[in-house]
Amino acid sequence: MTPPNATLTKNDFKTDQEVRWCPGCGDYAILNAVQSVFPTLGIPKEKFVVVSGIGCSSRLPYYVNTYGFHSIHGRAPAFATGIKCANPELSVWIGTGDGDALSIGGNHLIHAMRRNLDVKVLMFNNRIYGLTKGQFSPTSEVGKITKSTPFGVVDQPFNPIHLALGAGATFVARSVDVMSKHLTSVLQRAAAHRGFAFVEIYQNCNIFNDGAFDHLVEKEIRDDHLVELEHGKPLKFGKAKDKGVRLRGYAPEIVDLKTTPTDDLIVWDEHEPSSALAFLIASMPERAMPQPIGVFRAVDKPTFDGELRKQANEVTATHGDGDLKDLLYSGDLWNVE
């Protein structure tokens, strides 16, 4: 038991359970980031709850030494709703994957987003089903050869950022498993956000989809494939930050700043109430254009759990704490002597 007010460290959030992800899995880096961020948030250890569904990512709660609930496939947002509403003082985190969150659990995810439930969702996106050994997921690319698609995937994939923006998530961000500094800062931002925080984390499954994000992480090429969103700053990328993104009509386009100096690059505003621009830049085709990472959106709205409590408190303030006898003995009563 940690004494109150003691400074928490990363070690306080490690459990005695052997971590059972495959060696080399991107999940280790995410776990590391979570264990690094939690002690920095000023939240007592016992006030965290990590909730998950089913899948490799959903083993997360077992490895974080606080309260944890490993639930059933796709339903983590629903469990988190009950937990957060029952005790709004808890800091509730969800570990989930692309299959868990977007396929079997899609409905719960979008509804938790539209309600602005105050929970933080870490969606490990490896674009494959790992725990069931290699079927395509709702984020797998068209044409991908997997166990269940020997001739290639014919489904169109989800863009998770689009889904989150469309469902009204008040905080939407993306990071990459191995970019530990970036990931840590995004998690800290998510923790600080009051409301629903959706963080898509590109995560390498080195067994069933190895190298899916190589173009985003390999030193030589990554700067040409990633653009970091920073509030108030123009969208520039490339090793020498010599390329930028601007809008032509409704389409983002790349500008070579060496040949075309310009002052009309998109300047990122994560607080913009409309998520239209965030939607446009999240649409930039992978490889042909840089993939944005960082915070797409951070806006302030009342939280579901907060409003639920507020309403209950208001009713109690108006009518007083309910008296059981008054309740049972209400309506048309009659006495038999």
Next chain:
Amino acid sequence: MDVGNHGSPVHHDRKTLDQVVIRFAGDSGDGMQITGNEFTKTSAIFGNDLATLPDFPAEIRAPAGTLPGVSGFQIRFAAKDIHTPGDEPDVLVAMNPAALKVNLPDIRAGRTIVVNTATFVDKELEKALYMKDGKAFNPLDDHSLDSYRVIRVDLNKLAIESTKPFGLTPKESLRCKNFVALGMMYWLYHRPIEHTEKWLREYFGPKKQQLADANIAALRAGYHYAETTDLFHEQFEIPPAPMRRGTYRNVMGNQAVGLALAAAAKLSKTPVFFAGYPITPASDILHQISRYKNYGLLTFQAEDEIAAVCAALGASFAGSIGVTASSGPGIALKTEAIGLAVMTELPLLVIDVQRGGPSTGLPTKTEQADLLQCVFGRNSEAPTPVVAASSPADCFARTLEAVRIAVKYMTPVYLLTDGYLANGSEPWCLPEIQDLPKIDVHFQSNPEGFKPYARDPKTLARVWAKPGTPGLEHRIGGIEKRDGTGNISYDPDNHDSMVRLRTRKIAGIAHDCTPPLVDGPSEGPLVVLGWGSTLGSITGAVESAQAKGLKVARCHLQQVWPLPATLGGILSKYERILIPEMNLGQLWRLVRSELAVDAYSFTKVQGRPFTTSELLRKIEEVLKMPAHGSAHPLESKAQSGLLQETTETVGG
């Protein structure tokens, strides 16, 4: 105003009866449920014992005037203790031809039928399929009703005339016609009309004063019309029933459940978190308790049935009493999460307001065919207790009992009610608050030697440690775990012992539950065994049999699973067991497999309760059957005057 004391232009004999059954029937837009409810409340306050049976179509508004659009409300009120809404109406109020056609098969010759003549016109007759050779015919004119006492009244005209002073549109005036009919019934059975007047004023409020006034005028018009025209030739009185001392209110089953959930929060001093998704006939529970926010009760209308149960279980993990309510199809969706509740050993109340099935089935009709779904309907060995309510008022006590078991044994518990209990009503002798059962909730707080799966040696319940408690941080989930630590374990012997441990825990409830309700001789030739909403019909039939000198006992389960430990001993004292159920023998299967006793099954799945008379006939029949015999559910069904069992064969 007590209209009953008015000087009366015609002298009426007032006969005293000990009971009457009225059925109000009309189009679903005719306000039959309101009419029935008002008659019910007035009779309850008058002091009669009563039982009601609303019967409405699944469609909100089926095409007006058609057979599927008929809505009915039956009430039986009596000067004595009664148990059911009655087998056959003494009076049918038929607001249109369709209502007459649908309900006539239930009306015995010689009984009274009040018809609204204004609706017996070609257009309405056609919609009710009163057609011969392509032309509409009027059953009021062809002597087909000669064996009944038919009272013809133009309710439309009375409604329009009586509401003239209030400046209503013709449509609004016509909508008052159900109150004309209600007023007539109030006169016929000598009821005060002031309770309904008061209700109308409250219902419409000061802003719609003229609608309240118009309906009151219609009500009085019906009352006086019956009186002055000597329509019925006589008037009846049904004196108050001798009832237990106390304060009463009328209560419907869903209402009693809702009240009990507020009581559970108070009695356990633990917040109740209710999560539901709209479904007939369970939604009224959500509607009602969403008003109880100052009782320590939070409600959440989830995005689907699965989210509802998961949110409820999440809340239980966080230290609330998680509750969800649904009906058969919704319960099916919740199944996986209930399995998780079994595995994580968290309290959870799952209320199943049963309806006709399978699949969408008969959403507004009653059935008790979800028993086996609740007892066994989960993957693997996932034992779960089942508590069943047996009357609308009993829903209150059973809900509290289910919560008690859930928190004491750290387990999901099913509470089974059904459409008949949910919407049916009866007078409820209100309990004293200090007499309500204790619900002890204990949260772990001491981190010294804490293990999340440490158990109470007696109940085998694990500890309840809620997030936010320093030093008790732990992880739970659906993966098999080692007892004590709760750590993941795939060890074969551990799994075997955990499966048995969870099953033993639930089996232990057989010794700590509501005992069966036994009535009548404690041994003899026959016991009628039942569970759930059949209690009223069974009691009525058993009492009738006893009155005929037959030695018949009744044994009714309020705790259905595990079977109470005493049940085997009770049943062994009788030579024959008869099990009537509104399913195809689900309790019959459980009793035979668990207790290895033979029993006669008697089944009915018509979307409506057993009648007392059909049960009485069956009792008499079984008494002539071999002792210790058995009848398979498929061999033994209730007959129906309306339905013929047919099978369409290919190539016919």
